[in-house]
Amino acid sequence: MKQLIKTTLLVAASLWSVATLAAGPTVPLDEAKVDLHDKASLQRGAQLFMNYCLGCHSMQYQRYNRTFKDLEIPEDLGVENLQFTGEKVGDLITNAMATEDAGTWFGTAAPDLTLVARVRGADWIYTYLRSFYVDESRPFGVNNTVFPNVGMPHVLEELQGIPRKTTEQRMVDGEMQDVYVGIKTDGSGMLTDAEYDQAALDITNFLVYTGEPMMLQQQRIGWYVFGFLLVFLIFAVLLKREFFKDVK
Incomplete structure (x- = not known):
C-alpha cells in the first residue's frame, strides 16, 4: 500500500510538472512571421547567432558546412566570418565554454539551441528576445517577462539599447492598478526599434531552420x-x- 501511494504521488508530481511546462508564459506572445524562403533573413540570423549567442549556446546537432550550403553562404565567407573557435568546416557548431565554467558563471550550463524552436515555438523565441528589461535585483541586472528570473544577460542590449518595463494606471476589478503594457528602450542601441524587431525575427527564423533543416524540402x-x-x-x-x- 505504501509503495502504491508513493508511486501515485510520483505520477501526480510528474503530471503537474508537465502541465506547468505546457501552460506556457503568462504574457501574450507576439506572432513571429518566419519565412524560410527568405535567405537574406536566414543569413542575417546566422550572423547574429554566431556573434551574440554562440559564446554560450552551442548548436551541436548542426554542421557549419550544412548551414552554409542551405543558406547559400559561400564556404570561404562562412569560414571567415562565422567560425570563431577554430573548428573545421565539417564540424558541428559547438562553443568554447566549458560546462563547469558555465555552471559557475550562470548557475547552470547554457542549453543547446539546435531544437529550441521545436520545443518552444517561433512565437516564444521572438517575444523572448524582445522582452528583456532592467531589473537591478537580478545578477545580470535584467529580467524577462516571458522567462521570469532568467539566468542570462541581455546579450543584444548594444543593439536594442537599455529596455525598461513600462506600466500604465488602469482600472482592474474596481481598483486602479499598474498594468504592464510593454518594453520601451532609451534609444541608445545601435538599431531602431523596428530594426531590432527585424533582428529578433532573423534570429528566430534561423533557429526555426536549424530545428528542421529539411522543412522546405519536405514541403516540396x-x-x-x-x-x-x-x-x-x-x-x-x-x-x-x-x-x-x-x-x-
Missing part, C-alpha cells in the same frame, strides 16, 4: 506526393467505372 516533396495521389485518384475512379459499368 509533400506537394509532389499530393499531386501523385490526385492523379492516382483520377485513374482509380476511371478504372472503377470501367470494372463496374455492366453491374446494375
